[in-house]
Amino acid sequence: MTERGNEREWILHARRGDDDAFANLVEAYQVPVYNLCCRMLGDPIQAEDAAQESFLKAYRGLKRYDPNRPFATWLLSIASHHCIDRLRRKRIQAISLSELLPNQQKPDDSPGPEAALAIREHQQAVRGMLEHLGNHDRAVVVLRYWYELSYEEIAQTLSTSVSSVKSRLHRARRQLARYWMEQETVALATRGKCDEASAV
Amino acid sequence: MKHQQFDTWLFEEEALSPDQDRALAEHLESCEHCRALAAAGRAVEGQLLTTSQIEPAPGFTQRWRACLADDRHRVGQRQLGAVLLSTTVGLVTLALLFGAQLLPLLQPAIPAITQWFSKIVAVVAHLNLVREIFSVLLEIMVEGIPIVYRVVLPISLAGLSAVWIVSLYRLSFQNLRREL
Numbered sequence A: 001m002t003e004r005g006n007e008r009e010w011i012l013h014a015r016r017g018d019d020d021a022f023a024n025l026v027e028a029y030q031v032p033v034y035n036l037c038c039r040m041l042g043d044p045i046q047a048e049d050a051a052q053e054s055f056l057k058a059y060r061g062l063k064r065y066d067p068n069r070p071f072a073t074w075l076l077s078i079a080s081h082h083c084i085d086r087l088r089r090k091r092i093q094a095i096s097l098s099e100l101l102p103n104q105q106k107p108d109d110s111p112g113p114e115a116a117l118a119i120r121e122h123q124q125a126v127r128g129m130l131e132h133l134g135n136h137d138r139a140v141v142v143l144r145y146w147y148e149l150s151y152e153e154i155a156q157t158l159s160t161s162v163s164s165v166k167s168r169l170h171r172a173r174r175q176l177a178r179y180w181m182e183q184e185t186v187a188l189a190t191r192g193k194c195d196e197a198s199a200v
Numbered sequence B: 001m002k003h004q005q006f007d008t009w010l011f012e013e014e015a016l017s018p019d020q021d022r023a024l025a026e027h028l029e030s031c032e033h034c035r036a037l038a039a040a041g042r043a044v045e046g047q048l049l050t051t052s053q054i055e056p057a058p059g060f061t062q063r064w065r066a067c068l069a070d071d072r073h074r075v076g077q078r079q080l081g082a083v084l085l086s087t088t089v090g091l092v093t094l095a096l097l098f099g100a101q102l103l104p105l106l107q108p109a110i111p112a113i114t115q116w117f118s119k120i121v122a123v124v125a126h127l128n129l130v131r132e133i134f135s136v137l138l139e140i141m142v143e144g145i146p147i148v149y150r151v152v153l154p155i156s157l158a159g160l161s162a163v164w165i166v167s168l169y170r171l172s173f174q175n176l177r178r179e180l
Helices: A004-015 A019-041 A044-060 A071-089 A113-131 A135-145 A151-157 A162-199 B003-010 B018-030 B032-049 B060-144 B147-179
Strands: none
Touching: A004 A019, A019 A044, A019 A071, A019 A135, A019 B060, A044 A071, A044 B060, A071 A135, A071 A151, A113 A135, A113 A162, A113 B032, A135 A151, A135 A162, A135 B032, A151 A162, A162 B003, A162 B032, B003 B018, B003 B032, B018 B032
16 A cells, blocks of 8 residues: 555644645545445445545544554545445445446456456456445455455454454355355356257 | 254354364265355355455546535535524624613613604705705706707816826826935
C-alpha cells in the first residue's frame, strides 16, 4: 500500500486540516476501499458513492483515529460499517455486469475479448456468490479473502469478537459451497437439455 | 457419527485433530454428497483467492475533493441556518418576555403614541399634496414654454454644468499636481 513514514506524515498533516495530505491518503487507499464497497454492495455506482462517503467520514473522524492501529484497518472498518448500514437501510438491487463503468477492471488486465469475457464471468460468479450471504458474513468473507486480514483484525474492523468472526466465516464458506453445488447442478441440467435438443 | 458433524468439519476454521482428520477422510471416501461439498468448498476458495480487486474510475481523488467542498458548503449552510434560527427564537423569546414586562408600563403612553402616529400620517399626507401641486405647476410651465426653449434650455444647463465641473477639476487637481 503506502510507505508507513509517508502515511504517518500525511495523517499528521491531515489532522491539522491539510486537505492535500488527506487527498494523498485517498489516492493511496482508493482501490481497497472502493473494492470493499463494490464487493459489499455489488453495484459500482453505489460503491463509488459509499467509498466517497467513507473517506468523508474518515476525514471528519480523523481526530478519533488511534495512531497505534493500522490506518488501513481503521479505514476499512469505516467502509465496512458504512456498507452494512446502507444494506440495512435499503436492499441493493443486483445489476448486470454490463452496467459496470468502462474502467472498472484493473488497467493491467487488458486482455483480448475471450480473456476479458472469462474475467467478467469470474467476477460475476463471485458477485453472485457474495449476494447469497448476509451483510456481516459478506463483510467477513471480503476482509478475509481480499485483504488477508487475521481473525483479530477482522474482529477489530467489524467491532466484534474473534469467535464471532470464525463462526461467520465457517457459516459463509459452507453456504457458498452449497450455492456452488446448486449452480453446478443447474449448469449440468441445462447442458443435458441442450445436448438432448442438439441430438434431436 | 452423524453426517452433520462431517459437514461442519469440512469448513472448520480451526485445525482438526488427527482422529477427526482420519474420520473425515474415511467418511469422504464413502459419502458422495460430502465429497461434492468438499470439492465445491475448494472451488469457492479458489474463486475467491484468484479474484482481483476492482478499481474505481479514474479521477477518484478529484471527485473526493469535490465531495469535500460540497460537504463543507452543506455544513456551512446548516450552521448558518441553525444560527439564524436560534437568533430568531432568542429574539422572539426576548421580545415576548420584555413585551409582557413593558406592556403595563406602556399602557399610559398609548394615547400619546396614537397621537404621534396620526401626526406622522398627516405630515405624509401634506407632503403628498405639496408634491401634487408642484407636479401640476410644472406641467403648466412646460406647456407654456415653446418647444425650441424646451430643447435649448436643458442643453444649455448641461453645458454649464460641464464647464462648472471642468473648472472645479482644474482648480483643485491641477494645482495639486503642480505642487507635487
